[in-house]
Amino acid sequence: MVGKVYVPPVKIQGIKTKLVSLISEEVDISDDTVWYEPFMGSGVVGLNLAPQRAVFADINPYVINLYQQIKLGNIDSYMVRGYLEREGKLLEKKDDRYYYEVRDRFNEYHNPLDFLFLNRSCFNGMIRFNKEYRFNVPYCHKPARFSKSYITKIVNQVKHLEEILKVNSWEFKCQSFEETISEAGENDFIYCDPPYIGRHVDYYDSWNEEQEIRLKDALFASKAKFMLSTWDENKYRKNEYIESVWGMCYKVNQEHFYFIGASEKNRNAMKEALLTNYDPDKSRNARSEEAEQISLESLIRQG
Ligand SMILES: C[S@@+](CC[C@H](N)C(=O)[O-])C[C@H]1O[C@@H](n2cnc3c(N)ncnc32)[C@H](O)[C@@H]1O
Structure with missing residues (x-):
């Protein structure tokens, strides 16, 4: 669980600042997990989870270069x-x-x-x-x-970013999601936040069904655990790809206001979804049992 959410120096549409807490509760990582974020954007999720080892990647060379120069x-x-x-x-x-x-x-x-x-x-x-x-x-x-x-x-x-970069071993890479996902090993964790499919947002690189399927194939070919952020539904529509492409995943929801454009009429309540290839409840229970065991052992050791 993260405390106060740190906001990075870069802004981007679809930034996950408001979802960091929920995501942090549902990810399954330990001290030796390498965190892979193939669609880094501002990097707000990984920057707040602050894993010791991480690979942040994006096809936008400028955001990668800025973080790399700070590093x-x-x-x-x-x-x-x-x-x-x-x-x-x-x-x-x-x-x-x-x-x-x-x-x-x-x-x-x-x-x-x-x-x-x-x-x-x-x-x-x-x-x-x-x-x-x-x-x-x-x-x-x-x-x-x-x-x-x-x-x-x-x-x-920027100062906060400098400080995190001093104590952690993080890489920043400009590459496609396929390349990043292929680098992750069995004990690693991949958090994906691609441009949202089926949302008519004026985006730099549009994201289509073919890319969504390529992403699914790459994630299922990997041995790592993964989590994908996507939209679930709003007042008017459901994200049909959750069933058709991601039907084999577990799903966690949270509703929040998604801000696109300058005017109030574009402020739509949208239900977000987190899709995973592991059961988040089971992982959470296993983690809390492990934590209890560790504190019990340390109590016993203290006599
Ligand atoms: C929704 S944004 C990620 C936002 C990020 N999670 C945050 O909170 O700031 C999606 C990102 O995916 C990147 N992207 C789009 N297509 C990509 C591809 N084929 N491979 C890697 N990154 C890609 C975009 O450059 C953009 O930064």
């Missing part, structure tokens, strides 16, 4: 503060002209700090690319976006 110490919280103070002032002065100047610059040179700037000042904290893989999210139209407190918030998020 290597090439980017740190001091640098982020200096950069955002300087660039924030220019945004305040030149407004949208400056946002689009940074966007063009990023699309040419791919500086990870520019990626952070765009991610935190674009419309709704989205990440989306066009067919040429150029970042194409418009501006949020807030020239004073990088206020002192907003910069401090981002700097603290």
Whole structure:
């Protein structure tokens, strides 16, 4: 069970901040499990579970590069503060002209700090690319976006990330989900959060039935335990793929508000589902019995 949820420096549509607690209760990991997250996005789930060993992967090279540069110490919280103070002032002065100047610059040179700037000042904290893989999210139209407190918030998020990266052995890889899943061994755990199938969201890379089936095949070919996040139903529709593709899995639900777009009318209550290839109740009971046994043994040892 995680306590206070740590929010990472990167925002993304479909971010699982609100589901971290539920996920942490249902995963089946121990101290020597390697955590595999093939659809890392912001990485909020793994970052909060903080396993000692982990492989975070995504096909988005820019998010991977940002985390990798923080891990290597090439980017740190001091640098982020200096950069955002300087660039924030220019945004305040030149407004949208400056946002689009940074966007063009990023699309040419791919500086990870520019990626952070765009991610935190674009419309709704989205990440989306066009067919040429150029970042194409418009501006949020807030020239004073990088206020002192907003910069401090981002700097603290980077600082926290730096601290976790110092004590854990984590890898960041830009690769497809198939490659990541194929690396996991029998004692490892794979948490998958792909773009949601059948949701008409304006996403950078659309996700279709063929990919959903390829994901299912890759997961079932693996010997590792896995958990998949997907949507279950909303007021209008059910996710039919839960039966047709994932029928062999166990399912846990939670309802929460899913925010897509800027207006209230798009705020739909949606039931989320966690699908697993193991029985989460059995795993939870086995873990609590083991914990009881350990504390009993330590009481006996203390006399
Ligand atoms: C819903 S987001 C993950 C959100 C993440 N769990 C979080 O809470 O921040 C889905 C991610 O899958 C990645 N993705 C899409 N297609 C992929 C593929 N074929 N292989 C690996 N990653 C992919 C996207 O780049 C995106 O970051």
